[in-house]
Amino acid sequence: MKIxxxxxxxxxxxxxxxxxxxxGFGGHDVVEAExxxxxxxxxxxxxxxxxxxxxxxxxxxxxxxxxxxxAAGCAVPFGFVTSEGSDDMRARAAAAGALFLIxxxxxxxxxxxxxxxxxxxxG
Amino acid sequence: xxxVHLPGPMEVRELLADLLGRExxxxxxxxxxxxxxxxxxxxxxxxxxxxxxxxxALDMPLSAYGAAAIGLVPPAGALDAMxxxxxxxxxxxxxxxxxxxxxxxxNVAGAEHLRLHAVHHVGDQAxxxxxxxxxxxxxxxxxxIDVAGYGGGRLSVILT
Numbered sequence: 042m043k044i045x046x047x048x049x050x051x052x053x054x055x056x057x058x059x060x061x062x063x064x065g066f067g068g069h070d071v072v073e074a075e076x077x078x079x080x081x082x083x084x085x086x087x088x089x090x091x092x093x094x095x096x097x098x099x100x101x102x103x104x105x106x107x108x109x110x111x112a113a114g115c116a117v118p119f120g121f122v123t124s125e126g127s128d129d130m131r132a133r134a135a136a137a138g139a140l141f142l143i144x145x146x147x148x149x150x151x152x153x154x155x156x157x158x159x160x161x162x163x164g
Numbered sequence: 165x166x167x168v169h170l171p172g173p174m175e176v177r178e179l180l181a182d183l184l185g186r187e188x189x190x191x192x193x194x195x196x197x198x199x200x201x202x203x204x205x206x207x208x209x210x211x212x213x214x215x216x217x218x219x220x221a222l223d224m225p226l227s228a229y230g231a232a233a234i235g236l237v238p239p240a241g242a243l244d245a246m247x248x249x250x251x252x253x254x255x256x257x258x259x260x261x262x263x264x265x266x267x268x269x270x271n272v273a274g275a276e277h278l279r280l281h282a283v284h285h286v287g288d289q290a291x292x293x294x295x296x297x298x299x300x301x302x303x304x305x306x307x308x309i310d311v312a313g314y315g316g317g318r319l320s321v322i323l324t
Binding site for chain 2 (some may be wrong): 050051052053055056059095126127141144145146147148
């Protein structure tokens with residue numbers, strides 16, 4: 042399966058990918074995007090099986106990316122990995138069609154719990 | 165104006181341990197007074213009206229160790245940065261992400277919402293008002309932090 046990781050911080054993309062591995066999802070193909078615009082184009086072009094996206098990014102933020110994808114008829118499973126996890130943001134994420142919102146900093150256990158319904162573990 | 169939450173030592177420890185993926189030990193210490201000979205990296209945090217409400221200051225060693233640890237850069241990379249007196253761009257970028265996520269320690273239920281506004285890196289001249297605010301006594305937390313496998317340094321959270 043293919044996972045798209047969108048975050049404007051290079052080190053945070055590394056950490057998300059590392060945590061995926063630690064949570065037992067290391068065998069999937071991972072592609073990276075550094076903002077919501079690039080992520081949206083990549084999702085529409087490559088049809089990944091899951092998107093893990095930051096919220097605040099330049100060019101296009103994560104919530105606009107999700108709204109844009111749904112408006113384009115794309116139902117890709119989409120979860121946020123973001124430094125803010127207020128009730129308001131969680132409600133907006135859910136209303137736009139996000140499956141979950143993981144707040145940074147996070148642990149492998151948090152990833153395993155959130156992703157187990159979407160992805161098969163690869164060991 | 166709501167109150168800004170001053171994160172306690174355990175909240176700081178959990179933040180760093182989760183973020184760096186390493187064991188972190190800490191102890192409280194005397195106020196860190198950065199200046200020309202005791203330089204620091206500053207994260208400046210603002211409220212929704214863009215008022216500066218808090219600073220986080222890391223001394224040179226903790227800036228280097230933290231930036232290296234989050235990116236799995238070997239400790240030698242941190243030592244090189246300390247010798248040079250400034251962090252290379254990759255470590256600066258890593259450290260900025262540490263400051264960005266550290267905003268979460270302020271944002272507990274019922275407290276004023278803060279976000280990272282700027283990072284002034286060690287080795288650069290920080291704005292004088294930031295340096296002056298870092299010396300504020302009162303609501304602050306001064307900690308000695310040790311990152312397993314890397315090394316230790318000082319971290320201060322200062323509410324302004």
